[in-house]
Amino acid sequence: MYDPEKYRGLRALILTRVSTLKQRDTTLSHQYQERLVREKLIEPLGLILDPNHIIRDTYTGLDFRYREALNRILELAEQKEFDVLCMEVLDRGLGRKGLQREFYRMQLKELGVRILTTDPEEHADDDSLVGEIIRLFKGHKAEEEINDLVRRTTNGKIQKALGSPEDNIPPQVVGSSSRPYGYHFTLDKKGKRSGLTPNLETIKDNREVTWTEVRVVKFIFRCAYKGIPIRRIAQRLNKLEIPAPSVSKGEKVKSKAVDGPILWQPAVISRMLRHTGYCGEYPIFKKRTVKVPGRKWPKFEIRPDNEQIKVPIPAIISKDMFEVVQQHLARNKKIAAPNNRRPEDALLRAGIAKCGHCGANLTVNRRVNHYKNRPEGQRDQIGYNCSRKYNGLYQCPGCYILVPILDQAAWNFAKKIVLNPSIIDKQIEERRSKDPTQGRRKHVKAKLAEIREMQNSLRANLARLYEGKILDPGTEAYLTNRLHELAKEEKECEAELRDEEKMRREWAKAQEKLNTVYRTCERIQEKINDPDYEFTYKEKRNLLEFLEIEVVVWEKNHDPRFEIRSNL
Known part of the structure; x- marks a missing residue:
């Protein structure tokens, strides 16, 4: 047990952590951890607790480096706001990686902060070599436990996906993802997923023609087989008012359309056309997560084919048709022209100029040889427009404005801010930081x-x-x-x-x-007042981005026509 006289009167900070939002309502909840800390540490040891010094964190115990809560605790420790960090147990508060949490403990110790847990056997406040070895041992043990759980779970999924021909157990579908459009999950005796079967439930389009999801899938592949562009396929489906996959599957998805229904999107159709499940080979373990140093979230990578497991399911289209569609998609990708071959012609491209009606980034539109009487190199008309008006996938009235007009207005706005140096100095000083590592x-x-x-x-x-x-x-x-x-x-x-x-x-x-x-x-x-000095595109662009300039454009009859603001 801890000696009350050693800690009496010290200022405490409570840290609680749950791995997922679901754990907030279980015995691992924030309230449960806080109650234990109060009963076993705060009250018996006579610690002083400020109500503002209770930090609740939601993060997996296998991730440590990018937890904002721990960075916040270090900031408070540097400001001498508390003396003791209290938590239920080390792996609940600081995570399961023993070596990383030992480094964190060393940082707090350097700032004069101790760590206490409700389990004295963890030796959280023991600076001896024995205490360090015990903490490292318990940390490695906790990490191994979760790694073993992940390994056993993964091996079980692999075995289920592969099946057992000797025992007449066929390969089965595993995972928790939503069903692929065109299929329903089949369940085993225990009510768990075991396979997929074509979804033959009927739906009707705006002509009262009866469709099924299977028929929609075949329609999409036939169109792609004939070389019809993906965007035009989406337009046809939306024109027929066939419900989008997220609607059919009952998923809650925020529509990108302006006060309109959820529509078929080219990206969704593109993923469907590349899904091998439609030709009878459902992929398991297709993606894996890879942690990137310096980034909070991992990135997803597609595994090589030899690392994936293909579970046989009823095919909706033939293998030959699927392969021809893949050839069309590869060819279209190869011959597609870059979106903007002359990026420096438009200063506000790529996110600075936005549509005032739907919020989309404006794209650069070039009308070649529009001004036929002008000198060579000045004949193109370049403007910003909202492409959502033309692709038939969104209900947006759109907008269009010439690039020279908008670029000059935005640059004049930026120069006006720069002429007030106190604003620039303040923003640069606020964004500077000391080395976090x-x-x-x-x-x-x-x-x-x-x-x-x-x-x-x-x-x-x-x-x-x-x-x-x-x-x-x-x-x-x-x-x-x-x-x-x-x-x-x-x-x-x-x-x-x-x-x-x-x-x-x-x-x-x-x-x-x-x-x-x-x-x-x-x-x-x-x-800025030198008429002979010409700023480079890069100088202008860097300044606009630093000043967080945003330009909002509306259609021709709107008042005002556009609005320029800085989000500093």
């Missing part, structure tokens, strides 16, 4: 040096005992196992240090960009 890199390097020193010491002892011929089997096994453990910790530290270095480089790049913008602003302030 400095503290962790220092502790990782210190830990790495400590591990290597222990390795050298153990190896020297092992060699001395061996040469003196006094090495018994028990001591040899102990020293060897300890060296293996240290080698594992060394690899983890090296990986951690590589990730931290990559994050530091990203931070340094961002800070350098601020310096570049600042120098650009200074140069603009000097040259």
Whole structure:
């Protein structure tokens, strides 16, 4: 048990964590964890708790680096807002990765903050070597438990997907994703998914013609087989008022249309045309997640074909038709022209100019040789327009305005802001930050040096005992196992240090960009009244993005025609 006299009167901060939103209503809820901390730590030890010093976090225990709650705690610790960080248990508060949470503990200790949990056996506030070993052991154990659970679950899914020919068990569909359009899930005796069967439920279009999802799928593939563009297929389906897949499957999806129904989108049809399930081969384990250092969210990668499992299901279209459609899609992708071959002709492209009716980014429209009497190179008419008016997939009245008019107005607006240097100085100062990895890199390097020193010491002892011929089997096994453990910790530290270095480089790049913008602003302030100085496209674009300029355009008869604002 903890000594009350050691902690009485210290200021506490409570951290609770759940992995998912569903856990908020279980025995792992924030309220349950907070009640335990109050009963076992706050009240018995006489800690002082400010109601504003209760942080509730929702994050998986296998992720540590990108938890905003932990960064917030470090900020409060730097400001000397509390003395003791209280939580139910270490793996519930700081996650299951023992080495990473030990680094975090070292950062807090350097700031004068202790850690307490409701389980004294965790040695959360023990700075001795024994305490560190116990915490690392419990952390590795917690991490191994979840890894074993993931491994057993994955192996079970693989076995179910492969089936067992010896026991006459066919391959089965696994996973928790929504059903593919055109199919229904079939269930086994336990009520779990086992396969897919064609969905023959009837729907009617606006002509009262009866369709099924299977017929819609065949219609889409036949159109693609004939070379009809995907966007035109979507237009045909929307014209027939056939419900989009998200509507048929009962999924809640926010429509991108303006006060209109959920429509068929080209991206949805493109995914359907590439789905091998429609020719009888349903892919399992098609994607995998890959964590990227410096990014909060992982990215998805398509696994190679030899790593996927193809479960046979009833085919809706033939294999030959599917292969011909893939050839058409590959050819269309190869011959497609770039969206904008001359990007520097439009300053406000790619997100700065937006449609005031539907909020979409305006695209650049070029009318070649529109001005026939002008000199060569000046004959094209270039304008910003909202393409949603023309593609038939959205109910947007659209808008169109000439590029020179809008670009000049936006640049004049930006120059007006730059002439007030106090605004620029304030924004640059607010965006500057200290190195977020400095503290962790220092502790990782210190830990790495400590591990290597222990390795050298153990190896020297092992060699001395061996040469003196006094090495018994028990001591040899102990020293060897300890060296293996240290080698594992060394690899983890090296990986951690590589990730931290990559994050530091990203931070340094961002800070350098601020310096570049600042120098650009200074140069603009000097040259802004110089009629002979011509700003480059890159200088203008960087300034507009830094000032967070946004230009909203409406149709011709709207008042005002456009509006320019800065989101600083």
